Structures are given as C-alpha cells and as structure tokens.
Amino acid sequence: MSEQGQNNDLELLTFRVADQEYSLDIMSVREIRGWTRTTPMPHAPDYMRGVINLRGTVLPVMDLARRLHLPSQETNDRNVIIVVNLNGTLTGLLVDAVSDIVAITEDDLQLPPDMSTDPQMSVVRSLTVIDDRMIRVLDLRAVVPAASDEVA
Numbered sequence: 001m002s003e004q005g006q007n008n009d010l011e012l013l014t015f016r017v018a019d020q021e022y023s024l025d026i027m028s029v030r031e032i033r034g035w036t037r038t039t040p041m042p043h044a045p046d047y048m049r050g051v052i053n054l055r056g057t058v059l060p061v062m063d064l065a066r067r068l069h070l071p072s073q074e075t076n077d078r079n080v081i082i083v084v085n086l087n088g089t090l091t092g093l094l095v096d097a098v099s100d101i102v103a104i105t106e107d108d109l110q111l112p113p114d115m116s117t118d119p120q121m122s123v124v125r126s127l128t129v130i131d132d133r134m135i136r137v138l139d140l141r142a143v144v145p146a147a148s149d150e151v152a
Contacts (some may be wrong), residue, residue: 003127010106012128014099014135015082018070021099023068028084032098033077045145050093052081059083061092067143068123080152085138091144102130 013025015030018022027131038050038061046064051058052082061111065072081092109126 010104010109012102012104012137013082013101014081014130016096016099017068018065018073018096020070020136021133022064022138023096023102024082024084024140028086028140030083030085030090032083033083034093035075035077035081035094050090053082054090054092056069057090059092061094062144064093064095064122064143065093084144086140086144087146089144093143102135104128104130112136118142 001019013024013026013029014021014023016022032114033054036052038052040050041048041060044050047063049061049063051060053059063072075094078097079094080098082092083092085088110128110129112124113120124136125138125142126137128135128137134139145146
C-alpha cells in the first residue's frame with residue numbers, strides 16, 4: 001500500500017453539541033463514558049466543568065458547548081464524556097450525545113471558510129458532508145488548552 005493510501009483513510013467520531021454536529025479523529029478518543037458529576041475547581045476557566053475520578057486518575061472535564069461559545073445545556077443522563085488523549089494528556093469533553101463513527105477519506109474534507117478575525121478561534125479544522133449533514137471536524141489542539149496555557 002502506498003503512503004498516500006495509508007494517509008487517506010480517516011475515521012471520525014461524530015457527536016452533538018448544542019444541536020450541532022461535530023466530529024473528532026477517532027484516533028484521539030480513548031473512551032466514551034456516561035455523564036458523571038464533576039467536582040468544580042477554583043479559578044478554572046468557565047468552560048471547565050471540573051474533575052472526575054477515572055479509575056484513580058483525576059480527569060479534567062471541559063464543557064464543549066461553553067468552549068465553543070454555544071449555549072450550554074443542562075446536563076442529563078443522555079450526556080456523555082468523550083475522553084481524548086492529546087500529547088499524552090487525557091481530557092474529558094462533555095457533549096450532548098455521541099452519534100456515530102464514520103469512515104471517510106482526506107478527499108472528503110474541505111477547509112472551512114475564514115470567518116473569524118481571531119486566528120485562535122479557528123477550532124474547526126475541516127468540514128465534510130455525510131448524508132446531507134454538514135459535519136465540523138474539530139482541531140483538538142485548538143480546543144484543548146495545553147497544560148502551560150492553563151497555568152497562565
């Protein structure tokens with residue numbers, strides 16, 4: 001198989017946040033778990049819900065709706081936490097519901113139009129259309145702050 005063929009295949013985990021559809025590269029997802037009440041932490045950014053105990057590890061949980069400046073819903077039993085791994089650091093992303101896992105190729109992705117004056121607001125890496133639905137592919141590095149950013 002050619003290198004290009006290996007890089008063309010992509011699996012995305014699609015999910016809903018504030019009645020909108022988003023996705024992440026499945027390779028960054030460690031697990032999906034049901035909603036668990038978080039313990040708030042003082043002086044945390046408003047989009048950080050708090051922390052949970054994940055099998056003995058303290059896991060920070062981010063409200064993805066708040067992080068994306070969307071209306072945050074009241075949490076209920078249908079909410080899930082997507083545990084993602086970014087550069088060896090685990091973070092939980094609170095979403096409304098997980099939809100599906102879809103397989104696409106890089107050719108199916110389109111760059112989003114530049115609609116923001118702030119380059120740090122470009123959390124959408126690309127767009128794809130699946131069954132007439134526009135799915136936003138998140139840039140996890142832009143969504144999840146680096147550990148050094150949280151301290152500042």
